[in-house]
Amino acid sequence: MAAAAPPATPTIRGVQPLRAGEGHSYLWRRLHSLSGIVPIGAFLIEHIVSNFETWNGPLAYARQVVFLNSLPLVRVLEWVFIFIPLAFHALYGVWIAFRGRSNVNVYPWAGNWGYLTQRITGIIALLYIVQHVWRQRFAGVNLPEHPGAAFAKVQHELHNPWMLAIYIIAMIATCWHFAYGIWLFAAKWGITPGDQARKRFGYVCAAGGALLCIMGLASIYAVVCKYPNAPADVFAQPAGIVQPVQP
Secondary structure (H helix, E strand, C coil): CCCCCCCCCCCCCCCCCCCCCCCCCHHHHHHHHHCCCHHHHHHHHHHHHHHHHHCCCCHHHHHHHHHHCCCHHHHHHHHHHHHHHHHHHHHHHHHHHEEECCCCCHHCHHHHHHHHHHHHHHHHHHHHHHHHHHHHHHHCCCCCCCCEEEEEHHHHHHCHHHHHHHHHHHHHHHHHHHHHHHHHHHHHCCCCCCHHHHHHHHHHHHHHHHHHHHHHHHHHHHHHHCCCCCCHHHHHCCCCCCCCCCC
């Protein structure tokens, strides 16, 4: 009499929640997931909203830079809530992308593409952020000391068509990564149990990501097209010259 065949392993569909006891990386994955929302996600929203001041012109953008650099303990906040969490999230994300076990074979079609694009957009965002932070924060004109040069510094960089293409691609990739990351966070932390809840929340994440992306692309448009030939420093204009105000 032939032995009964072992039961087939059921196909796991959807996003599985993070559970304790599933390996030593549980805590690190929780921290990685959380850091993508707070503080990194919160900073991304603030950064895009602040950059949207470019739509109101070089002077408005310079005043926003002044405001941000006038916050108490701004340099401590910068390292504790931006650079260090960003470095952890990025480096651990790279480790997951290149060394983590792939589960795409058990995901449905949409989840398979989500898994892949989340990693691709994460790498794009990382490469962009590294060069962007270096070029805008540490190289060239020191913007905390010369905030009036902020608009012109970005504009000079975007005069290069290759850099303009990089900014546009990176903006789309970063907003996708953040929006899908919020959806994954809610699914993995048990905030959206069930397919219907995840589907509805997916629409919310898509709308929020699209809004951020539109604001980011509008900021790029303002720097490149709406206010061409911005002064090198709006706070260093000769007396009697007033910055034009757009209707």
